[in-house]
Amino acid sequence: MYIPQGSLQVGKPGSFSKIEVGHLFIAIAVLTIAFSFTFSKNNLLFFLLGFPIDIASYFFFMPIAFLGIVTAFFIHELSHKFVAQKCGLWSEFRMYPRGLVLSVIVAFFTGLVFAAPGAVMFRGDAKPSETGKIAAAGASANIVIAVVTYILYHFIFSQMGFWGTLIGFICLVNLLLATFNLLPFGPLDGKKVLLWSEMVWFVLFSVSVLLLSGMFIGGNLLTNFFT
Secondary structure, eight states, X not given: OOOOSSOOSOOOTTOOOHHHXXXXXXXXXXXXXXXXXXXXXXXXXXXXXXXXXXXXXXXXXXXXXXXXXXXXXXXXXXXXXXXXXXTTOEEEEEEXXXXXXXXXXXXXXXXXXOOOOEEEEEESOOOHHHHHHHHHHHHHHHHHHHHHHHHXXXXXXXXXXXXXXXXXXXXXXXXXXXXXXXXXXXXXXXXXXXXXXXXXXXXXXXXXXXXXXXXXXXXXXXXXXXX
């Protein structure tokens, strides 16, 4: 596990080092730029397909992308961090510079978002159950946010322009992040959760897949972004 220079002292839940704060700000800023390219259709692929460049649209989507990233990525990583700290482990976020650069390049050229901003690292004598709980914390936070915004969107905000787009995007990005991270493969959180508790993994993954499927099957939530 690669950990850049910085304090390895175990902090109280909620404590941050200076290097960690810097990495978080950079990761959020870069992801905001990447998502804005995607959802404003200001990318090379859409330009070649005949869509005009619309700078105003890019800046319209930028605060939406920022708030979506903060409520999904930032809270996901902080959930990992706080649970790890509660278990008495050193835990800090570290960005992945190559992944961040690739995210912007892919978004600009294809309109797709390849989000590999970094991850929360932790060190210490973690029990298997603690590792599983730390892994489950991120997706659990995303699912809670997604459920709340899903209800708000369908019953209040679906026809409210900017606010409907904002609530819809927050719901979408949280569900995508939860579902992807719960896949039980490789270094993803899902594998760690599955090794700890098959039932917990099944419940979390089922809820995220069902909600994500509901967005595609019933309702016009996605039309705010892809039409």
